[in-house]
Amino acid sequence: ISAFLTLSGKGGEVKTGSLDNPKYDDFVKGAIDTFTIESDIDIGQLDCVTIDVEEDDAWSFEWISVSSDINPVERYVFNNESVMMSSDLSEGSNNMELCVPVVIYTVRTQTTSHKYADTNKISAFLTLSGKGGEVKTGSLDNPKYNDFKTTSLGELSTPSLSSQTSISVN
Numbered sequence: 001i002s003a004f005l006t007l008s009g010k011g012g013e014v015k016t017g018s019l020d021n022p023k024y025d026d027f028v029k030g031a032i033d034t035f036t037i038e039s040d041i042d043i044g045q046l047d048c049v050t051i052d053v054e055e056d057d058a059w060s061f062e063w064i065s066v067s068s069d070i071n072p073v074e075r076y077v078f079n080n081e082s083v084m085m086s087s088d089l090s091e092g093s094n095n096m097e098l099c100v101p102v103v104i105y106t107v108r109t110q111t112t113s114h115k116y117a118d119t120n121k122i123s124a125f126l127t128l129s130g131k132g133g134e135v136k137t138g139s140l141d142n143p144k145y146n147d148f149k150t151t152s153l154g155e156l157s158t159p160s161l162s163s164q165t166s167i168s169v170n
Contacts, residue, residue, distance in 0.1 A: 001027045001059045003085065006050040007066055009043030027059055042068075046075040048099040051085060058084045058091040064098070075100050 005016040016037045020026060026033050046066045053059065060082055065074040077098035084092030 001057050001085075002054040003027070003059070004052045004054070005064070006052075007037075007043055007046060008048045008050070009046050011044035012041050014039045014041050014043055042070050045071060046077075046100060048097055049077045050095070050097045052095050053085045054087050054094075058086040058088075060084045060092075 003019045005019065007014045007016070014037065016035070019033075019035045021033065021035065049064055049066065051064075061079050063076050063078050065076045067074045077100055079096075079098065083096055085094070085096065086092040087094045
């Protein structure tokens with residue numbers, strides 16, 4: 001297999017060149033191969049991996065993880081459809097882009113008391129802050145449900161912020 005990766009993030013992209021560990025049989029079924037790529041480009045947090053292959057051996061993988069000395073947390077992309085990679089298009093695909101899945105956080109609240117707690121007159125908004133930025137959720141509202149009834153639990157899901165560090169309710 002002659003496989004090449006392009007690692008993409010908000011800071012740019014890095015092309016790996018052919019993935020090969022000299023004197024080692026790479027891409028053996030069931031094995032986990034590790035490749036070290038040097039670059040002067042910091043892509044930041046990994047968003048997508050593009051895989052290109054240039055030889056006919058049909059090859060498939062379950063996942064690819066990427067980390068760096070600057071971003072040591074591994075980020076994973078998954079070959080959920082078990083696509084075979086090959087330059088012979090009768091065997092599989094010679095190019096594929098996989099992106100890091102969006103993480104959904106669930107925020108739960110429990111109301112203990114409020115002047116309007118047993119009515120639908122409350123409008124609450126969340127700001128979720130983390131290392132990856134900030135997300136304003138909009139109004140916390142589950143349609144057809146009194147979210148802020150005393151002692152009720154309300155839930156809300158929102159996209160990932162990468163290492164969420166604070167939640168503000170306004």
